[in-house]
Amino acid sequence: MKKIKVLLVDDSAVMRQVLVALLEREPDMQVLGTASDPLFALDKMARDWPDVIVLDVEMPRMDGITFLKKIMAERPTPVVICSSLTEQGAETTLQALAAGAVEIITKPRVGLKQFLKDSSAALVGAVRAAAQARVGRLTARAPLPVPPRLGADAMAEPPGSQAMVQTTDHIVAIGTSTGGTQALERVLTALPRVCPGLVIVQHMPEKFTASFAARLNQLCRLEVREARHQDRVLPGLALIAPGGRHMQLRRSGAYYQVEVLDGPPVNRHKPSVDVLFRSVAKFAGKNATGIIMTGMGDDGARGLKEMAQAGSETLAQDEASCVVFGMPREAIALGAVERVVSLERIPAEIMRHAARR
Numbered sequence: 001m002k003k004i005k006v007l008l009v010d011d012s013a014v015m016r017q018v019l020v021a022l023l024e025r026e027p028d029m030q031v032l033g034t035a036s037d038p039l040f041a042l043d044k045m046a047r048d049w050p051d052v053i054v055l056d057v058e059m060p061r062m063d064g065i066t067f068l069k070k071i072m073a074e075r076p077t078p079v080v081i082c083s084s085l086t087e088q089g090a091e092t093t094l095q096a097l098a099a100g101a102v103e104i105i106t107k108p109r110v111g112l113k114q115f116l117k118d119s120s121a122a123l124v125g126a127v128r129a130a131a132q133a134r135v136g137r138l139t140a141r142a143p144l145p146v147p148p149r150l151g152a153d154a155m156a157e158p159p160g161s162q163a164m165v166q167t168t169d170h171i172v173a174i175g176t177s178t179g180g181t182q183a184l185e186r187v188l189t190a191l192p193r194v195c196p197g198l199v200i201v202q203h204m205p206e207k208f209t210a211s212f213a214a215r216l217n218q219l220c221r222l223e224v225r226e227a228r229h230q231d232r233v234l235p236g237l238a239l240i241a242p243g244g245r246h247m248q249l250r251r252s253g254a255y256y257q258v259e260v261l262d263g264p265p266v267n268r269h270k271p272s273v274d275v276l277f278r279s280v281a282k283f284a285g286k287n288a289t290g291i292i293m294t295g296m297g298d299d300g301a302r303g304l305k306e307m308a309q310a311g312s313e314t315l316a317q318d319e320a321s322c323v324v325f326g327m328p329r330e331a332i333a334l335g336a337v338e339r340v341v342s343l344e345r346i347p348a349e350i351m352r353h354a355a356r357r
Contacts, residue, residue, distance in 0.1 A: 175273030177295025179323025277303025
């Protein structure tokens with residue numbers, strides 16, 4: 001079995017030890033080495049180039065973002081950001097995602113033993129996802145034990161036949177994961193100010209989604225913000241599900257709104273695309289378009305199938321433009337997708353479907 005070669009770059013000696021212990025117990029992973037800053041890392045990489053880099057962003061001599069940009073310009077390599085869970089750190093980490101990193105794992109400033117216990121499966125999964133990522137398109141043992149995998153039933157009842165008849169209101173629901181931060185930026189910045197209301201799940205840790213939405217809001221003509229409980233879904237507004245919370249669509253009288261709720265992880269994610277898509281199927285039906293984009297795993301595939309069965313139009317991002325084709329592939333295999341389109345075509349498809357209403 002070919003092993004995933006991983007380089008760990010972090011200025012904390014304790015954190016390096018924790019990460020080495022975590023990854024080296026995986027039979028499909030090999031830690032090539034560790035480095036306390038990017039300059040030491042570049043020395044090691046000259047001798048043996050890794051498949052995946054696990055990178056802190058706040059380090060001496062050269063910060064992680066400068067290092068990341070250098071790597072992406074010279075030899076694009078999948079990078080997993082391992083960053084402290086702070087509001088200030090979130091903004092820096094999002095700059096790293098914009099520069100080409102594919103995943104975020106949050107680390108605590110204290111309590112590393114608990115981190116090893118609580119986040120080990122997430123980090124291992126992130127490294128495996130990164131190893132599959134095609135970063136050039138951005139500009140035999142089971143995994144560690146994880147909680148039982150729950151489906152959307154854990155948060156919402158099946159759609160049934162409660163969706164309202166077709167109205168002039170149109171909802172666009174988007175689900176994405178690995179590579180999605182860059183993909184969403186390209187889609188949302190291409191949309192005009194007057195566009196359908198959007199509800200979006202991007203797999204992202206708590207505290208990062210607010211900064212992510214604020215960054216997109218600065219770049220886009222439409223308004224983008226992190227969703228709040230009972231926010232209305234309005235034309236020209238994109239609501240992004242908060243990290244660590246599920247988001248569901250509801251119909252309230254003559255308009256749509258979102259519910260932001262706690263609950264168990266669904267498909268091991270919170271927020272979950274399946275939870276959002278199921279609620280859109282139930283309450284919007286023919287008034288909605290569902291789009292599943294780049295990401296690892298199958299979160300969203302079943303929910304998109306329920307949307308299609310409720311009369312929604314359903315799209316998947318094509319393999320050529322995905323960083324990881326897992327989520328779209330699973331939705332296509334399930335028969336949930338009407339059309340497969342490139343990333344560049346998605347904004348036009350959103351506006352075309354809305355114009356037909």
